[in-house]
Amino acid sequence: MIQQLFVDRLGRYLYEKGRLLGRYVRGGRTIHTIVTFRAAVDAVIPRTPDLAAELGPEHVPGGLEIGLAEYLISYVNHGFQLGLPQLGPRGTVALARPVATLLDAAALKLILRGDHTSPPSSTYVWPLISEDDSSPVPFLRAAGPFARLHPEDRLRAVGIIDEIDVEISRSEDELFEFNGGLVGQLVVGFAKLIYYCEWQGYEDYELPQSARKFTEDPGSIQGWAQTGYPGVANGYPALRGYLGTEDGPLGAGEIWTTVDDDPDRPAYIREEPGQFRENDYDTSDFEEVVPEETR
Amino acid sequence: MVADAYDAVIIGAGADGPVVAWKLAEAGLSVLLLEAGPFHGNKQWPKPHEEPGAEASSSVDDLSGELLDEQFTTREFEMVNNLLFGPADYKRGFWMRKFPGDGAILQCAGVGGTTLHYTGCHPRAYPAAIDEQGHWPISYADLIPYYQELEAVCDVTPAPVTAKEELFFRGAAAAGWDLIDEANVTRPGYRPQPNAIRPPDAMLHVDAGYDGDYSAADLTGHTLGVCDISGNPHPRGAPFEEKAKRASNISFVPLGLRTGNLTIRPNAFVTDIKTKPASGGRPIATGVTFRDTWSGDVESVAADVTVLAAGAIETPRLWLNSGLPTNEWVGRGLTIHYGDNVMGLWTAADLERTIGQGTVDQFQGQDIAARFDYPGLGMLQTVGTTPGIGAILGFGASAAGFAFQHDTTGEPWDTTGRLAGRQLKELLAGYRRMLQVLVVSDDHPHRRNGVTVRRGIADEHGPIPLVNYRPSQADRVRRDKLARIAAKILRAGGATHIHRSDSPPTALHLHSTMRMGKVVDDGCEAYDVGRLFVADHSVLANGLGGPNPTLTGQAVAARSAAQIQERYFT
Ligand SMILES: Cc1cc2nc3c(=O)[nH]c(=O)nc-3n(C[C@H](O)[C@H](O)[C@H](O)COP(=O)(O)OP(=O)(O)OC[C@H]3O[C@@H](n4cnc5c(N)ncnc54)[C@H](O)[C@@H]3O)c2cc1C
Numbered sequence: 001m002i003q004q005l006f007v008d009r010l011g012r013y014l015y016e017k018g019r020l021l022g023r024y025v026r027g028g029r030t031i032h033t034i035v036t037f038r039a040a041v042d043a044v045i046p047r048t049p050d051l052a053a054e055l056g057p058e059h060v061p062g063g064l065e066i067g068l069a070e071y072l073i074s075y076v077n078h079g080f081q082l083g084l085p086q087l088g089p090r091g092t093v094a095l096a097r098p099v100a101t102l103l104d105a106a107a108l109k110l111i112l113r114g115d116h117t118s119p120p121s122s123t124y125v126w127p128l129i130s131e132d133d134s135s136p137v138p139f140l141r142a143a144g145p146f147a148r149l150h151p152e153d154r155l156r157a158v159g160i161i162d163e164i165d166v167e168i169s170r171s172e173d174e175l176f177e178f179n180g181g182l183v184g185q186l187v188v189g190f191a192k193l194i195y196y197c198e199w200q201g202y203e204d205y206e207l208p209q210s211a212r213k214f215t216e217d218p219g220s221i222q223g224w225a226q227t228g229y230p231g232v233a234n235g236y237p238a239l240r241g242y243l244g245t246e247d248g249p250l251g252a253g254e255i256w257t258t259v260d261d262d263p264d265r266p267a268y269i270r271e272e273p274g275q276f277r278e279n280d281y282d283t284s285d286f287e288e289v290v291p292e293e294t295r
Numbered sequence: 296m297v298a299d300a301y302d303a304v305i306i307g308a309g310a311d312g313p314v315v316a317w318k319l320a321e322a323g324l325s326v327l328l329l330e331a332g333p334f335h336g337n338k339q340w341p342k343p344h345e346e347p348g349a350e351a352s353s354s355v356d357d358l359s360g361e362l363l364d365e366q367f368t369t370r371e372f373e374m375v376n377n378l379l380f381g382p383a384d385y386k387r388g389f390w391m392r393k394f395p396g397d398g399a400i401l402q403c404a405g406v407g408g409t410t411l412h413y414t415g416c417h418p419r420a421y422p423a424a425i426d427e428q429g430h431w432p433i434s435y436a437d438l439i440p441y442y443q444e445l446e447a448v449c450d451v452t453p454a455p456v457t458a459k460e461e462l463f464f465r466g467a468a469a470a471g472w473d474l475i476d477e478a479n480v481t482r483p484g485y486r487p488q489p490n491a492i493r494p495p496d497a498m499l500h501v502d503a504g505y506d507g508d509y510s511a512a513d514l515t516g517h518t519l520g521v522c523d524i525s526g527n528p529h530p531r532g533a534p535f536e537e538k539a540k541r542a543s544n545i546s547f548v549p550l551g552l553r554t555g556n557l558t559i560r561p562n563a564f565v566t567d568i569k570t571k572p573a574s575g576g577r578p579i580a581t582g583v584t585f586r587d588t589w590s591g592d593v594e595s596v597a598a599d600v601t602v603l604a605a606g607a608i609e610t611p612r613l614w615l616n617s618g619l620p621t622n623e624w625v626g627r628g629l630t631i632h633y634g635d636n637v638m639g640l641w642t643a644a645d646l647e648r649t650i651g652q653g654t655v656d657q658f659q660g661q662d663i664a665a666r667f668d669y670p671g672l673g674m675l676q677t678v679g680t681t682p683g684i685g686a687i688l689g690f691g692a693s694a695a696g697f698a699f700q701h702d703t704t705g706e707p708w709d710t711t712g713r714l715a716g717r718q719l720k721e722l723l724a725g726y727r728r729m730l731q732v733l734v735v736s737d738d739h740p741h742r743r744n745g746v747t748v749r750r751g752i753a754d755e756h757g758p759i760p761l762v763n764y765r766p767s768q769a770d771r772v773r774r775d776k777l778a779r780i781a782a783k784i785l786r787a788g789g790a791t792h793i794h795r796s797d798s799p800p801t802a803l804h805l806h807s808t809m810r811m812g813k814v815v816d817d818g819c820e821a822y823d824v825g826r827l828f829v830a831d832h833s834v835l836a837n838g839l840g841g842p843n844p845t846l847t848g849q850a851v852a853a854r855s856a857a858q859i860q861e862r863y864f865t
Binding site: 043044045046048050051054055059062078079080081093151152155156159181184185188189190192193194195196197198199208209210212214223224226227228229230232233234235236237238239240241242243244245248249250251257259260261262265267269273274275276277278279280281282283284286287288289290291292293 | 391509522659684697773
């Protein structure tokens with residue numbers, strides 16, 4: 001209980017600290033938010049040099065190489081709105097900073113419980129800094145407990161986050177509560193969606209759709225190259241036929257193959273489409289497989 | 296232009312609203328259909344996410360297949376962002392709602408509603424779920440004529456077989472299940488999906504040697520590239536009404552507009568239902584107030600009959616925010632087909648042996664074309680996804696923590712939970728050799744589950760929906776049994792690695808928050824407010840036993856349209 005209280009207080013303190021860290025701002029984002037999101041992205045879709053031998057060199061780079069963390073921050077900051085004037089012109093709730101703060105609170109909770117497997121260290125922060133960053137110092141300084149965790153421990157921290165309720169204050173007398181589960185959805189779920197979808201193929205996704213330019217070379221999209229997805233297509237000559245039996249109505253014509261060699265009623269893939277049979281039905285002997293006993 | 300008064304005003308142009316709109320307009324009533332999201336493929340809104348465009352559309356000539364081709368790029372991220380429930384303006388974020396845990400609600404805004412995302416699967420309900428589970432005031436037989444009519448309008452046919460369906464059917468047969476060829480399902484078995492999608496051209500047979508551009512100049516029907524979730528406007532070049540996927544904007548909207556009696560106003564978010572006192576103490580609905588989502592301007596319109604069709608979350612939200620008489624079931628009883636994902640991965644050699652090619656290539660075919668039914672438990676369906684949606688559906692969200700934290704000894708799956716890190720990349724490297732199966736269970740309506748609102752937690756349209764959902768123990772057991780059946784089918788089909796995601800409550804199918812027999816009568820008119828009808832999936836008295844709900848939602852809506860005419864316009 002006391003630990004819980006401590007963690008909650010600390011969460012609030014960190015949230016305030018997050019605001020102060022606003023001094024180190026790059027394009028409206030604090031360095032703390034950036035390094036924390038990079039830490040999350042790197043845990044979810046890491047660089048994997050050892051996959052080169054097994055699967056090929058195209059499987060090495062991860063989310064950081066394509067700037068996924070920076071985009072995720074922007075997506076999370078612009079993606080949800082309440083349309084309220086006090087929240088800015090569009091009433092958008094900029095969620096990235098509270099999310100980053102929450103990840104730190106979860107990391108602390110993990111550490112306090114002793115559920116982490118490696119001691120937190122700045123060694124884990126270094127891979128989050130790229131050659132394009134002018135200096136590593138602000139990153140090392142801004143890195144909170146989450147970014148200092150071993151990547152696998154970061155996932156453990158996300159795993160316990162559902163237990164934490166987030167409170168996003170909208171104004172003095174109103175509270176907006178969100179279950180922490182949204183955080184996992186944002187930094188794990190959305191990170192995967194954006195990594196494996198076509199996002200990297202746009203010259204500038206922030207432009208309106210009619211002005212967006214999309215790559216002619218699907219193989220240049222890292223997530224697609226790593227899955228073997230060939231890109232959007234108008235269609236495929238992939239029709240094998242229609243499922244059907246000898247005497248049933250579902251399909252007719254030439255047999256392509258047999259899918260069920262049940263001697264009583266073999267099922268085939270046939271040439272022409274059919275339809276379902278309008279049958280009589282009798283439900284009088286229906287019994288719940290799992291009766292609703294408990295609530 | 297939108298007039299001051301109509302015979303009927305309908306709130307929401309999703310799966311079901313356009314059915315009522317068409318039926319009433321066809322009967323000669325003047326109808327206004329208000330939709331919160333944009334209108335795609337319409338000449339009045341050439342850039343629906345960038346500019347406010349015109350006010351309303353009343354002519355079938357406004358529809359444009361060419362514009363739909365341009366706007367529906369089928370690129371998954373762009374389409375998800377354009378279609379999910381939010382304002383048309385691309386600069387603004389999604390409309391917020393609270394959902395417990397790390398689950399999510401997937402609903403769309405726009406003419407067509409969530410059928411813009413849907414995969415066209417149109418099975419009927421299980422007869423036993425209507426006749427035996429004790430939730431419904433009407434019988435399955437009452438629905439059959441409506442099923443038959445709508446199946447014809449939406450071109451429902453047994454879905455075509457490509458490699459991924461053949462693989463699933465082989466697994467199901469090898470696991471000992473029977474093929475079902477009946478429309479009214481009373482026993483377990485596998486079958487092709489009854490899909491509201493025009494069948495592919497025979498030219499696309501693997502042996503026919505087609506190498507054209509798949510446009511309407513060459514062919515009709517589905518072009519067998521997975522993109523139904525991303526809006527599927529194929530065949531490219533086809534007129535609006537000839538697109539293969541019969542989402543409600545393609546099937547019912549043109550029928551409605553063609554009558555000349557229907558006006559559709561998109562970008563109009565209804566915020567209030569107006570009532571006046573009437574004899575007997577039961578108020579009657581007199582019209583609505585709505586807000587233009589681009590300008591913020593507020594307008595009102597009067598109607599003899601008002602129809603709520605805003606979907607299972609927004610319909611109760613609007614009811615509660617309008618201060619209509621409460622009843623202990625308003626907003627309650629939510630069912631979501633509490634679901635899960637089970638994924639199989641094959642080796643190239645095993646695939647070569649079973650389906651004659653070394654890959655499944657789940658990006659080919661219709662998105663969802665094979666199913667397994669089990670009245671009393673629910674259903675399974677294969678799903679082909681593009682990699683981004685596949686990653687988030689199958690491995691992204693999980694109530695079970697991360698896979699590396701779980702021991703699966705003795706279970707029919709090899710891994711379970713959220714996948715991340717090296718393990719995720721390694722598994723997804725096998726994307727072309729994997730197939731996902733969606734578990735869709737028959738969760739029952741419980742009063743604790745549903746939609747509430749709280750003053751203060753509001754957006755520009757009033758208090759936002761706070762959605763609660765906790766499955767019962769029996770709901771969990773049904774889902775678990777289905778997941779095990781799915782794993783056995785995939786294993787029998789030769790999969791070497793099986794992953795169960797153990798998803799958190801993720802709602803693709805949402806129903807029964809304004810149940811027939813509890814909030815509305817058996818003609819879908821509200822017990823507590825006269826001249827107010829509900830015509831969307833919220834009236835479904837339960838989850839239909841598990842089958843995809845849209846055909847039944849639309850059948851009930853068509854039946855309600857007949858009731859509206861009978862009660863107020865004869
Ligand atoms: C990815 C995906 C795939 C699916 N596939 C299938 C499938 O194959 N088969 C199937 O049967 N089902 C499928 N579904 C589910 C199906 O799409 C929905 O169950 C169905 O669309 C619900 O219909 P509805 O009319 O109740 O609501 P919706 O279709 O959600 O329509 C509600 C409409 O009302 C509008 N609205 C809301 N509030 C307001 C307001 N206040 N004022 C004005 N307008 C408002 C919304 O913008 C929306 O357009 C799928 C769902 C998803 C997400």
